[in-house]
Amino acid sequence: MMSQDYPPTIAELTTPCFLVDILRAKLNASRMLERCENLGVQLRPHMKTHKTVELALLQTGGNKSRIVVSTLKEAEFYATNGFDDILYGCPITAHHIPRCTKLAVSRQLHLLYDSHEAISALHNSPVGDGRAWSVFLAVDTGNDREGALWNSDEAVQLAKEAAESEHISFQGIYSHDGHSYRCRGVDEVKKLAEETANKMLFLKNRLLKEGIDCVTTGVGSTPSCINPPDVFSSLSVFHPGNYIFFDYNQQFMQVCGFEEIACRVATRVISHSATGDHLLVDCGFLGLSHDGIAIQQQLPYGFCAFQDQPNLRMVRMTQELGKVEDVNGKVDFEKYPIGKILYIYPWHSCATAAMYSEYFVHEGDAVVGVYKPTRGW
């Protein structure tokens, strides 16, 4: 490029904007790779938090391989960008098959399933070209969302159906322990992770006894993978995603410190209220998302955390305006003049990142790049 298409410093960016602290993101990525290596467990990082090529490279250690995605659009985006060994992490159904077939012909694609309908649809629509569909059974270990119950006959039956189809290759079992987000503190997370792993190993052994080969046992969420109990080393793969950025939610759970959070929203003060009671920033719900708002009363800084300004609370958002009060009473407008930039740690980085079509990457105050995520379905 002859010239960079972004301003040289954060202070010159249009607000609101989404910032990625690249040194922090690199550290978060390398620590997770190291953690998995030490445990002897593979890492299949989730892309849903950022959906960019650049951060996927960091998460895979430059290997462009073994990832999990949340949409077929992401799967296609990463395949187009040279990534391989891609798991589509939502339950597969018949209407997904045409797009999956195209992907499976060119890439190592894995699918997640939790229904007889899915197996039947895959069986009746072979990939062709001598290939089999590679599938993992989604298992519910307590998250109460997708998946067959870990201790059910149904789980065994679903595995058997896949294993018996000549058009399907049954690879093993996967469970997202999203209920780890309901834990408070490291001890609770660790205890729940141990239970999750034991449930998965129970099912694996049951399948083996039934003569069903279960090569892969995958679990993962950022809280549990950051705090792995010993039994985690008996599993074969983890699939956390949020750790690349972390967020205020993870900090609140003691999974990380504020100084590890690799993303922020920059916003400017644009109005001082006549009463002195509040100021307005140019970040409303389109710049932050409403994630966290339902439990804001339980959160120490409300539904987002202003960096180094523990006295500030975002109390209301409309589309483009955030109303900010001071917990101590009147807002000190001299400290927060119109035009001042404030930095926000979002409650949920996946939700906030999704509001932006570009991320500004920085080292300290210097902007060093722009990442463009994929979007949509």
Place this chain on the structure above:
Amino acid sequence: MMSQDYPPTIAELTTPCFLVDILRAKLNASRMLERCENLGVQLRPHMKTHKTVELALLQTGGNKSRIVVSTLKEAEFYATNGFDDILYGCPITAHHIPRCTKLAVSRQLHLLYDSHEAISALHNSPVGDGRAWSVFLAVDTGNDREGALWNSDEAVQLAKEAAESEHISFQGIYSHDGHSYRCRGVDEVKKLAEETANKMLFLKNRLLKEGIDCVTTGVGSTPSCINPPDVFSSLSVFHPGNYIFFDYNQQFMQVCGFEEIACRVATRVISHSATGDHLLVDCGFLGLSHDGIAIQQQLPYGFCAFQDQPNLRMVRMTQELGKVEDVNGKVDFEKYPIGKILYIYPWHSCATAAMYSEYFVHEGDAVVGVYKPTRGW
């Protein structure tokens, strides 16, 4: 075009997707134009709900003129697409001036302000070319967000400062009565709208007495403009926006009926829980937004309304999955087989539309077009 780049029917669309019922949108647009004509008040429709050229044409009656926008990106988008007489509806500050200058040279651009800093910045950065900045004072009539208080000396002082600058043309006063959204029912909305109008007329008269010409008195929100009290005919311009789509929030407020809502999200059933307690749809918070979730307990159908399925409740969303229960107990999976399409009326259409980079426009079951909104800042 040789061929259309979208499937012929709704049933073939990738889900989740955002649907616009074009006949309903046309009716919503024409009714508001008619209402304003009958009252003898100008309509300056807000673009923030949809951010498309096509719906802006409907809202302006094909005139491509007199609109309000929520971001400078929108202002630039509409200017590029031939629209004129554009009001940027957030308080202006010094850092906006370079982009506003470019717009003001080619278009009739109006700015909103509520600070001395803003007037000072505009005064010190003339548009040039013999033009003056066209400004409206933002007035707080009870919404407690932006603006000078309607009965304050500060409001008069801010108007005076603008009127006295040779680089600024003071046009009048604007107030967004967003607090109308806190009303319950038509009577409350009407009463509050009357109060708002009286406050604005009070300030207008005060400015006139001070020798400040106040040509324009603008107010508006969808609830108040749908239910205008008699005194509204004494105002000069309304600026509602949401009415083009309406939503479950407006229905809840009795501002519209479900049959007037012109937008929906289409989603498919993708999983049946092993326990029978829930099903999953492929619409999570990226397909719906979290808007409404904080008050879901107070809403008759939870934070979104499934069309013609009053028994269904979205009880939890993760990024790409919505967990749906039946108020009567177990979900009837035969009634909701995997693959079935369900239609959701969002709580807040502005927030939900913003999650999509394209809207599928339909007449009945036939898809008749794709609209591409602008996004970002």
